[in-house]
Amino acid sequence: MSSITLGRYVPRDTFIHRLDPRVKILSLILLMVAIFISYSTWEMTFIIGGILALFIFLLALISNTSFKALFKSLRAMWFLIIFLLLVNVLVKPKDAQWVAFSIGSLNIYWESIFQSLKIILRLFLMVSLTMILTTSTKPLDLTYALEWYMKPLKFIKFPTHEVAMTISIALRFIPTLLNEVERIMKAQTSRGVDFKHGRISSRFKAIISLIVPLFIASFQRAEELADSMEARGYNPKAKRTTYHKLRFSVNDLFAFILCGAFMAATIVFTVMDFTIKTPLFVPWLVIGCFCVLVYLFGLGAANARRYKK
Amino acid sequence: MKIIEVNHLSYKYNEKDVAINDVSFSIDEGKYVAIIGHNGSGKSTFAKLLMGLLEPNENSIKEFGIDLNRKTVHELRSRMGIVFQNPDNQFVGATVRDDLAFGLENRCIKREDMDSIINEYAEKVNMVEFLDKEPENLSGGQKQRVAIAGVLSMNPEIVIFDEATAMLDPRGKKEIRETILKMKKDNPGMTILSITHDIEEAYQADEVIAFNDGKIVFQGKPEDVLKDEKKLQEIGLDIPFVVSLRNKLEAKGINVRGSSLEEVVKEL
Structure with a gap:
């Protein structure tokens, strides 16, 4: 049963728990896009991946998701991970030339090792994000959020x-x-x-x-x-009122902007073909990270003050 | 006033399986009626027919003086409530609060009014402290109490209990019995139909109707009906020790009141 309890809702009262589930779902999608965008060089991939990983760990910290559970998810994927490693290592990438070591006549390239590491990192980040969402949101609230997103489908008579x-x-x-x-x-x-x-x-x-x-x-x-x-009078065709109301607060707006900014930044990086050698790349990155940190700090401080009241 | 009138009601699930066989009777408003019978005697089918969950034969059921048919079923249903046997299978919401809200949502009650109604009825069944609990953290008796609150919050004129205590432990049974009595005291005008094979519960009722093989075997005051031990055994009902003891004492000329063992012992 332990595999089912993984990612189960844990009732807490944290900043992330209190966010609007609609915003959480949208943010999940935005961050997923950021995770899955590819960059021209390995360094870029790992720098951006690292920043995203840091951010996601921060989210886990704020939402009080146990790190043990996050790493357990890695253990649950061990078969997939070994399979990916084997396939990537055995198949020689097109322009691979950087031999790490050889087993007999078989050359293992650094490129393929990086490639599989990249996939594992992405999988791990994706699963961690999803787990943060599910441990911090009541399943019912997720359902309400999904219902809200499906609203436009009503026009094509989707129930x-x-x-x-x-x-x-x-x-x-x-x-x-x-x-x-x-x-x-x-x-x-x-x-x-x-x-x-x-x-x-x-x-x-x-x-x-x-x-x-x-x-x-x-x-x-x-x-x-x-x-x-x-x-008890249920009739799906008839009009019903709803007891639950999803509330969009200022915090939700901030969270949405933050995740949107992450996605936008990663897209800009790929489109403009940023690499670590691009002039001013490092200062921009440092400034960006600093801004995000200040933003998060301000958000935390603002909420802490409200919390004391 | 006769609140339920049943006229030549029959129902069969298929050609061989006749559940209700030409039953006629009526129930007065404000009465607490116990319907007894062994498993498969047709009493649960009867409850579903009254709620319009199964379709009765034409002009066979009248409730509030209105004939029950496809057109009137929603209106009639909104004036009645039913508590089923299995505590789990009638719990719709994720928490007690959501479950109570479910019925209110169906009635199109405004969101602003819901919280006060939920609190009011949770209070009536002593479940206020459990409002945010999930069903898996509640006992069977507590879940049944939530079901009762859910029914009461709709202000029904008739409440049917379809073996609501059958799956509960003795403590849960006692809780529910007490809740029903309290409910009856709070709403004297409410008609209660309790389907049960718990003879002790039948003792609380104003009137008892006994079913066997889809037919009514007898109808009358609980004291009269339950005194006839042989007949009860004939239709497959167990007589609780207390009732049996009391009957025997009465036969010897000793009159004892009370329905529970403690009460009888006290009297003696």
Whole structure:
């Protein structure tokens, strides 16, 4: 079950927890773009990647996301990482010439090592960002935010409300169904089914003895839930009011500007083909980082003062 | 005034499985009626028919003097509420607060008014401190209390309990029984239909209707109905020890009141 608890919502009261979920989703997308833009040289990639990594660690720090959980996600991806390393190392890049070492007649190039490191860094940053989002935002709030973003689709008769309701009910029933899985597993184990040992084929059979009752129970639940919702006057076609309101505050604007600036800066860097040798690159970078730090510091101070009141 | 009138109601799930077989009776406004019967006797089907969740045969059910059919079902439903058996499967919201809001949203209550209504009804079932808890952190009895609050917040004139205590532990059962009694005291005009196979709960009612094989076996005061042990056993109901004891004592000329074991012991 530990893989499911990874990235689960942790109720805290931090600056990031309080942000509007709509802004958080948009910022996630903006930062993802920044992460996935490629640069002309390795140095650039690692400088920008490093700055982004620092920023993301800062976000994790502010949102009180545990670093242990972030690195656990790396461990969960170990297979993917090894696979990427192998593929990148064994396939010779086109203009690779910088040999790191050789195993027999096989040359391993620095370029391919960098390439795989770059992909791993990107994956790690992406997963960390997503985890910060999910640990700092209630699933239900994410659903409301998604519903809000889907609003324009209403014009093409897309059932946005139904989709949001479906997602929120699915989220609500995840723990309930997990309990059920545990119960069925215990029940089947007591009848001699072995889920943990044995060959793959026998384990697969064991899983079937779990899935069939689970499905039947879920359908029963769904039917009862539908009855109860209908009895309480739910009618997806009819007009409903909403209890939740998403609030866009000044902090949200600041957070949005910051993430937007990050994305804009990375785009500017690639379009203008900045490298570390570009005149004035280093001073600009230092000034930029300084601005961001001052901005963050001001934001923190402003919120700290409001918090004391 | 007769608030529910049932006339020759029949319902079958398929050709072989007849759940309700030509049932007729009526219930007066403001009564607390217990419907008893063993599993599969048709009592839950009956509750769903009354709520319009299953479609009854034509002109067979009248509620508030209005015939229940496709056109009137939404209006009639809005004046009634039901609490089902499984505490988990009627919890729609992510937290207690959201769940209570769900019903209010359906009623198009203004957002500004919702918080006060939620607090008011959570208070009535003693769940205020749990308002921000998720369902997995609540006991079965607490979830059922939330369901009751959800129903009450709609100001229903009829409330149906469809074996609302069946899946609860003794403590949860007691909690719910007490909540129902309190609810009855607060709203004397409310009609309560409680479907149960908990005979002790049937004792609290003004009237008992017993179902067997889709038919009504008898209808009357709980004391009269529950005295007939043989008949109860015939329709597959367990008689709790206390009731049995009391009946035997009464046969010997000793009259004892009270429905719980403690009360009977005290009386003795």
